[in-house]
Amino acid sequence: MRKPLRWRHRYLFVVLPLILLLGIWLADRLWPLPLSQANPARVVVAVDGTPLWRFADENGIWRYPVTVSDVSPRYLEALINYEDRWFWDHPGINLLSIIRAAWQDLLSGKVISGGSTLTMQVARLLDPHPRTLGGKVRQVWRALQLEWYLSKEQILTLYLNRAPFGGTLQGVGAASWVYLGKSPQQLSYAEAALLAVLPQAPSRLRPDRWPERAQAARNKVLMRMAEQAVWEPQQVKESLEEPVWLAPRQMPQLAPLLSRYLVSRSKAQKITTTLDAPLQRQLEELALNWKAQLPPRSSLAILVVDHITMEVRGWVGSVDINDQSRFGHVDMVTAIRSPGSVLKPFAYALALDDGLIHPTSLLQDVPRRFGDYRPGNFDTGFHGPVSMSEALVRSLNLPAVQVLEAYGPKRFAAQLRNVGLDLHFPAGSEPNLSLILGGGGARLDQIVAAYSAFARHGRAAQLRLQPGQPLVERPLMSAGAAWIIRRVLAGEAQPQPDATLPVVVPLAWKTGTSYGYRDAWAIGINPRYLIGIWTGRPDSTPVAGQFGTGSAIPLLNQVNNLLQASSAVQKARLPVDPRPASVSEGKICWPGGQNLAAGDNNCRRRLTSWLLENSQPPTLEAPGQEGVQGARKVVWLDDNGKQVAADCPGAKQQTISLWPLPLEPWLPASERRSARLPPVSEQCPPQQKDEVTPLLLLGVREGAILKRLPGELRLALRLSAQGGQGKRWWFLNGEPVGDNSNGIALDLVKPGAYQVLALDEAGQIAAAHFTLQ
Template sequence: MAKVVVAEDGTPLWRFADADGVWRYSVSLDQVSPYYLEALLTYEDRWFYSHPGINPLSIGRAVWQNLTNQRVISGGSTLSMQVARLIEPHNKTLLGKMRQVFRTLQLEWHYSKDQILTIYINRAPYGGTLQGIGAASWAYLDKPPSELTRAEAALLAVLPQAPSRLRPDRYPDRAQEARDKVLDRLEEFGVWSHERVSDIKQETVWLAERQAPQLAPLLARRLLAESSSDVIHTTIDAALQRRLEDMVMGWKSQLPPSTSMGILVVEHSTMAVKAYIGSADLNDKSRFGHVDMITAWRSPGSTLKPFAYGMALDDGLIHAESLLQDVPRQFGDYRPGNFDTGFSGPVSASDALVRSLNLPAVQVLEAYGPKRFTGNMRNAGIVLRFPLNSDPNLSLILGGTGMRMDQLVSGYSAFVRQGKVAALRYRPEDPLIERQLISRGAAWIVRRTLAGEARPVPDNQISDITPLAWKTGTSYGYRDAWTIGMNGGYLIGIWVGRPDGTPVAGQFGYATAVPILHQINHLLINRNSQTIQNWPKDPRPPTVSRAVICWPQGQSLPAGDPNCRQRRQAWILDGTIPPTLPSIGQDTGIGGWLNLWVNEQGKRVASDCHGAISKRLALWPIALETWLPLSERRASRLPERDETCPPIGYDTSPPLLILGLKEGAILKKLPGTQSLDLRLDTQGGRGKRWWFINGETLMETEADQPMVKTLTLSGRYQISVLDESGQVSSVSFILD
């Protein structure tokens, strides 16, 4: 069966021919210009609605004309008879004619006149592989049959008489002569006035070479298997689709060899897909143009990070300015790093999200739970794929999973639809299905953060419509370059890479996909300023409020409190201000609140000393020591000891030193070995030692007991030790 896939306005996007190579665009009578029906019935069968399928007068007139002129002048066939011949072709013999008459009477018995006329306008031949007025109107005139002018209607009414000989794109003079015969007939019977017909005859027939519909081919292929209708309606904006496909052809020349591209544009108020580009060029085999990258399973890179922050906000683990740790850490055998290979130390949640820092995202996911995260995503219709017999782990937040672009873009609808993930709609009849993933407040905070509006401001300074918010992603080995954008009206998904998974050095989300995003965003904004005014407003939800918080504790403290080492403004959710999120595995004694006693001079004393006053001291997490200014490090923050009444355990503590390893040393494994046994001792200090490697708890030892650790992975390490007196000593080295 011939099928055609059409845009939201009826423009053909792609056609699939039937077994005979014919394609048609079926239409109903009310989808055809009345001028065409007037021209067709007047010229072909004026008594169509009156005769029983066979018109004896027409047949007699045709016989007389043919005998008189000794050549075929007219056939005498009614439209009903022509339909019978189109459905069941017959030989030009007496037996064949009798069979045609029989089929005609059958048609008239079983179908109404309108139904028979509908069959004719959809089956009439129009030259080459075209059948029907719908296909002819779009192929020859690039317009729907409902918009035909009188001149165009007269032309298309006569073409089925000799479709090959009268093709207007090849033989415009013949076509014009035939059209004028139809006009003469319309004037003769008073259907159109003499003046109107004379004006129409002044128009010459000239058409460009016929063009087959060639838009959104991979979407058409995708929907073909899902629909039994011969006309498959979509939500695609044909003008936007054509503009973006032209843009992609321009971008293609700037891409490395064998690189393709996928683009999705979705109207997020309805979730209707307005543009669908599955590859850079369908006909470019070197770029695997036949592979639909919108449905392909790829690594999402860092594009899942916003979901982790949104879920952590809802869970009360963080607020927008929570203190997170961008420091080297190792999680079992997994040791993530940042894209720029450096570390920033203390960062806020909003800053970490905007800068797409890896270690803070892993810290958040570690606290929330990768399995729980994956389950929430699946419940919202977003499937993350993992290797067989492999459970979700922390690497997924950095792209250690597989997913499809259409589901990823669908997932981002949560940030523009009040926390609800809605499925994409490709056809007008597709229902709007949505599921809650995060709260409205969390969605608003994350979206505003990605739009560069993380800093709280008064409501009258918050834009009614969210500016362009976007998140990039780059998979391991530069295989996938992503950006997902959200403006006031649309979701925009972009993927660039090689479909075969080959790395493309230097290709990453910010450099490759973001420029394309901005170009598409400008196009959408500039298309129609009136449309932008109708975009949904984005007020601050009542569950979101402003608060002033203090680092390192992450909570509110009174003005002037010395434990407020850094004051910050934050968006908070449901009036909750969670404390600083600890890293799992870190001892609670190395950060947070330290209870101690001081005298009137502010020196540390034992709790039973005269005039001792209890005091709480806010300490930064030990893993951040290296990145803190000297004034904020533990050694500087702890008050001086009072030697006359020293605190227990602090009275005679000498400086704490690590022995056995120099700062910046480069260690090498012995030839033929896969590991290195590291043995370190301490000097000075007081009491027990707590050892940490890259910010994670390693072990606890006595003062005279060495620390022994077997290292197998090459890379940079930092070993820290803390004693009972609060002293810290660290040493960094490289294992080659």
């Protein structure tokens, strides 16, 4: 009879452990560890680890994620030796500690010690439970699960990031930055002891509210470290003398719009940026100081980039994120706006590489019409003959349009798109000549990135917002063209010997103003940084009197002064930009645009210029303009020096350099064609038509609708004519008006349709139809 019993006992010894293991496996599947969060807390930090902005979880808690290596060893020593000396050895629970705590509680009649290990505390943080026997069993179960699935270091990391520190703070990283304003790697002995004890009673021991309580609890930890010989007695003594006093805690409040932008593109709980926290704080303070100077509903944007590494150091997307009247929540660094004139340097640089112009090429700042498009200058006037360098420095519009017309607007837009500057055009339209004056939308961050080509020897690089991003760059222009344009923008267009030429380039800058004064821009390149400035109204309404030089340049200069306020050692390490071998000094002559021998009568004005690959392209013609003829005119002369036909007896060929015909009104009498060309022979005259300057009407556009000011019965309209030949005659609705001058003033009263017409001595007519309402 005993034999069957022995077999039954053996059967139980086999089955019961299997049942127990099956039960544990089933419980683990039914109640898995709650390690993941649907909406975890996230934080964006500067390059040195300073928290910039935090995003709380669904419970309003924010954390600063750290690993064991991110925390001071002093804190780990204080935490483990005070909370759980046997942490590295026990399996998640310490039976001796639990028995000791229970015995102490029974003797005193109250809770003296909990006996919980760090693993058990992590279990309670992951899965909160009531302080009952059932809750304790649940905590033990979670602790065993933690020890089964995770390493000791992983469990400790969970504690470092989940321990409560009062209010909405969790984790030693967040507590260290908020309470102490420093990284948890830099804790002193006293600070490490303080943060080690705070989670025991985070609300009661908050050092910003109850410094006396916090200090008493901290001292208890310090004494324990001395008793256990963890820290030297002298060090503990010095730490005990250190008072606990903290200013009210400050939550991270820097770079909110950049933080939002990065969080939308990343799922990481801690996003490290390339921002310089002290500089970011200075830029935001500067923006707030500018707030009172801005017109109502206006905002601004500031972008600072180290053009050596292309790391973004400062990003201010609006003047004040809390000011809804100024649309503070809109990030104007990434907003698409009209760039005004800030694209002009690219057009001139690409034209230099294409051999179309050189820095002193003769360009035409004269009235022109391109179909229905008639651009003008910001100052509403025209300046006649100008060099490329002068046109760029003065930001003249017509020369830029002339160069872009020769280079090709579609090709220009494609070159910029290739390096990351994507211009936006209205639906159904394509790049045209207006894009050089702001006729296509662009983003400040992409514009600044493209400007890096002028500081990086012609290669435009993408911005780097995070340290791990690779440096991506593409060639946009030659190193020589980049060097020349940067020097022109820095006020060093005039060539000088290498011995006197500064190798550290001063601040180079370019402004822009969009149509209707909606956007004011300033882009700067100093020896180390790219600076991008935008001001305007985010809702795109005009701001009267707002323009790049007056609104954006003062802010650019203040930012540049902040960046230049560095030590002499830093200044000595500024990068240099020596003259490339492809750039040389040369002399050229106007109006032909090329060098001529001394004494040559065709050299009407000699200029010194930087030359790219020693190229001297002739003066750029303006295709599509009626009456335009190149600077070189071939004539045939008789023995008396008079013009004759080519087939006349004894005719001799001669080349005369003439100024482009549209420049005639701006030339002195001695330089005009009537003075430069020899007289015509009466015996054998050349068979050619006289050339005249096109006549243009200024002051009103074809099809314009004009309105009188409120309360006014009349409209004063001033019109003028440029170009043409000789006297002008003016007609309004077919009736002669005014005198024989270049302009008239009309006083209109009666609403209706009008036609104004100007006639010159050559028979040219310039007319416009408009309506008065």
